[in-house]
Amino acid sequence: MDANNDDLEIISEILNGNVDAYAKIMQKYEAKLHRYVTYLIHDQTAASDVVQETFIKIYQNLRGYNSKFKFSSWAYRIAHNEAMNAIKKLKHFSDEDIDELADYSYTSSTADKIDKELLDENVRQCISLLEPKYREIIQLIYLENMKYEDVSDILHVPTSTVGVWLSRAKSILKNLCDKKGLKR
Numbered sequence: 299m300d301a302n303n304d305d306l307e308i309i310s311e312i313l314n315g316n317v318d319a320y321a322k323i324m325q326k327y328e329a330k331l332h333r334y335v336t337y338l339i340h341d342q343t344a345a346s347d348v349v350q351e352t353f354i355k356i357y358q359n360l361r362g363y364n365s366k367f368k369f370s371s372w373a374y375r376i377a378h379n380e381a382m383n384a385i386k387k388l389k390h391f392s393d394e395d396i397d398e399l400a401d402y403s404y405t406s407s408t409a410d411k412i413d414k415e416l417l418d419e420n421v422r423q424c425i426s427l428l429e430p431k432y433r434e435i436i437q438l439i440y441l442e443n444m445k446y447e448d449v450s451d452i453l454h455v456p457t458s459t460v461g462v463w464l465s466r467a468k469s470i471l472k473n474l475c476d477k478k479g480l481k482r
């Protein structure tokens with residue numbers, strides 16, 4: 299049985315009145331969502347609040363969940379929305395700041411190098427310097443091991459946009475790492 303079918307069974311239990319089954323969903327996704335949100339907003343306390351609010355919204359909107367989509371993508375989308383709201387409240391970045399990011403070009407050999415070294419600690423430091431939109435795409439693809447289609451569902455953008463954003467994120471990441479002297 300795949301993860302989504304397992305989720306659908308738990309959701310069915312909840313919708314049929316077994317509210318205790320909701321603890322299974324929370325247990326399954328809490329650590330993942332917390333890691334994801336913390337990476338986006340860089341604040342443990344705020345991340346905990348965002349994850350708590352995410353689970354409240356998931357529960358409140360569970361009847362509106364469309365089972366033709368993966369539950370995990372739906373849950374991550376809610377967490378994404380809550381994290382973006384928290385970022386705006388914390389005034390770390392505005393939408394205009396995100397939209398005005400430069401597009402840097404890179405070579406395929408540089409892209410291959412970034413792919414191979416992405417999880418290196420020095421690169422993680424550079425990732426933390428990325429704007430939220432690009433940091434999020436790197437996290438979902440490389441750290442959460444999601445497919446483009448899942449990321450597309452979470453971010454509500456076409457799959458092709460996921461590829462473009464990932465390309466830009468890697469280019470910006472390369473530039474940041476070069477500036478920090480992290481060439482290998």
